[in-house]
Amino acid sequence: MSISNRLREVIEYKGLNIKAFAELLNVPYRTLQNYLLNERDPSAEVLIKISDVLKVDLNWLMCGKGEMFCQSLEHRLTNKEKDLINHYRKMSNDTQIVFDITFKNLTEK
Known part of the structure; x- marks a missing residue:
């Protein structure tokens, strides 16, 4: 096609x-x-x-590969992932920075 x-x-x-x-x-x-x-x-x-x-x-x-329409990221996330994003968004900027650093350190090990 x-x-x-x-x-x-x-x-x-x-x-x-x-x-x-x-x-x-x-x-x-x-x-x-x-x-x-x-x-x-x-x-x-x-x-x-x-x-x-x-x-x-x-x-x-x-x-012609894949689906006709883009799937939004929200539709591909699990409920747990959506909850994590919502919690993250509610954090203050300082807390987000600490979280980012901690998460990076955890995933690099």
């Missing part, structure tokens, strides 16, 4: 038409049409914009 096919898949999944997709990305309609017709490959800048705006995984968009 080509990038143009994957772009079509994203447009369809998001329920957009070509015009709305072009406006969302701030890309000329005709340029997007050229991408979809496989007459032109999107620039790296456009691919990054698609990834940023629509949270499309770049690896999937370019190579």
Whole structure:
């Protein structure tokens, strides 16, 4: 499957038409049409914009590997990891510094 096919898949999944997709990305309609017709490959800048705006995984968009959309880090964390992050965020800056140093020393041994 080509990038143009994957772009079509994203447009369809998001329920957009070509015009709305072009406006969302701030890309000329005709340029997007050229991408979809496989007459032109999107620039790296456009691919990054698609990834940023629509949270499309770049690896999937370019190579077809992995999932269509980026999974946020929060979805990949265990409950224990989320709890640790929440506790860390509640610490004062001084306590965070001590924690960072202690954690680094613990993991280096």
